[in-house]
Amino acid sequence: MTTTEDHAPSARAVTIQDVARLAGVSTATVSRALALPDRVTEATREAVLSAIRETGYTPNAAARSLRAKSTRMVLVLLPGIGNSFFTPVLNALEEVFSDQGYGVLVGYTRQSRRRETHYARVIRAGQVDGVLVVTGNVPRDEEFVAVPDQVPISLMFAGIPGGDRFSVFDVDNRAAAATMVGHMIAAGHRRIAHITGPEGSIETNERFGGYCDALTAAGLAVEESLVWRGAGNFDFVSGDRAAARYFALDDRPTAVFAAADEIALGFIRSLKTGGVSVPRDVSVGGFDDTEYAVHYDPALTTMRQPRTEMGRLAAEDLLLRMSGKGGVKPPTHVRLPCELVLRESIRRL
């Protein structure tokens, strides 16, 4: 192999200077021809454009950012537990933002303070014009305290109670959970267990609250032995662990509400391995309606969260708040409806 790389150092990148020289105008005119085409004569615009084509000029992003005090980039903060819930969200975000010429920087916080500090610094360094937090928790880091004053921030899927500094895009987790459990009750179930999400997350608390609400409304007691807590994250493993608790029980529930689809899927799979069949022996409901829910056997009955729509709306709101056009847009709270998707994993008793 004879190739020797010759990046950066090699051919000096073409600058606005080169274009100006070639077109026989000043750099200011080149800049104008690009940004405000109707403020230059057609002749000069043509000359500039042709010089640009000839040189292959692309404006330097750093110089532009430095001058314009805007990077046209947003930071999307994800938990990074690598579950597939976020795939369509990120997809929708990237679509809207890139269409508007914004870049999407992704950051995985992984529940690590160090990483949160890292990304707080990214924001404070002026590297992004806005932030989308898709983690369920606003980073606790003190460095984050000052951050909302610097750039607009939005929270997705779980809002901070009382925070009017952020736009919030979420669902009514509590009501949605109550609907699911209410559906189980309507199907004749009386002993209903709940596999919670990770300890301390807002969604976990809300969905547990909804579970209690539905039980209470039906005159049913919340039994501690049927609330399977601290199983882990919103993932398969949590479902596996919950299955162990199911098997350990003498008086088993006839239905189980899992706080997320992946938990439900892991649970069902472990039950099968133990010879228990869903929904024949026990009914299972999930939450989210991720891609795999419908393809599973049994197809999972679950609460659909409108992830793509949420992503789109959140992106559009942030775009508006970043642009500052038409006065500064105040943060909003948008609550989208969930939908109970009936499939095969819950049966009538």
Next chain:
Amino acid sequence: MTTTEDHAPSARAVTIQDVARLAGVSTATVSRALALPDRVTEATREAVLSAIRETGYTPNAAARSLRAKSTRMVLVLLPGIGNSFFTPVLNALEEVFSDQGYGVLVGYTRQSRRRETHYARVIRAGQVDGVLVVTGNVPRDEEFVAVPDQVPISLMFAGIPGGDRFSVFDVDNRAAAATMVGHMIAAGHRRIAHITGPEGSIETNERFGGYCDALTAAGLAVEESLVWRGAGNFDFVSGDRAAARYFALDDRPTAVFAAADEIALGFIRSLKTGGVSVPRDVSVGGFDDTEYAVHYDPALTTMRQPRTEMGRLAAEDLLLRMSGKGGVKPPTHVRLPCELVLRESIRRL
């Protein structure tokens, strides 16, 4: 709500000037105290650090990039068909890069020329120091032609034949596919079908090649009626469509090799709906070993691609190539081994 947002315009961000003034030194010294701590006395370093703490100073990224001609950002180009294959890859990439102080910009090309052009421009604008293409195809856009000379580029999961301008991180798709089909043959299967990936992708061709190799090596003919092409992407829908072809056949295969796990899962699911059981009536093998393969019923026998490891290695290589330390590191080709993961979806005949 009384909150009115006051971003950017409000409090002017603190600059190196402010720190210098407060510490009673020059800006150069502040810069040094940060970048080369041992080139200043301990006393001044202390003074600077304390001034930084007091002011909450964070160096401006755009200014630094402009001056240093390095953005400490990489672009990760994904196909964006939103399948879960890429989740662990992106996870690994973000982990390595952010640990080294690099930001990860994600771009979904979505097989759209417009988007490829868009991201070519991002590169040419000097917005990133390196690029990772995780799409299986190098963007065809002519704007991309000049790009490899500007920043190092790496290809993941599928290399371009004959391209020594890129680092390539892949697996031997052909051999891996042959191993899978060889396993089916060893299990007694003689009529083996293949569901291909999307038309024109390198992986699709390679895996089909391996399928043929294995058949040929066993003295079996490749029957056109058993090669199910153009089903779509590496997704469930392709599996659904393939199921229709299975049902339409008089002389059905006893085993089916799907070019990806999601295809296999969609296929199995559709078979079930049609009353055909896996592996009782037909065996199915997948490719990738995504998270869902093991949790499915039946658990999917598949070829594991080392996605996380691949991400880590590719990131480390790119880091080295970007740094330019120790001479410019030439592009490499790293080929990682796949692993046949035996589970429940293929049975001995």
Next chain:
DNA sequence: ATGAAAGCGCTAACAT
């Protein structure tokens, strides 16, 4: 309509 020139915040020669 166009040009000249200042300056965004930082780093790195060069000078002391």
Next chain:
DNA sequence: ATGTTAGCGCTTTCAT
């Protein structure tokens, strides 16, 4: 060891 200064590439007044 520290300060002075030029300048990265661009946009945007302010003149003309």
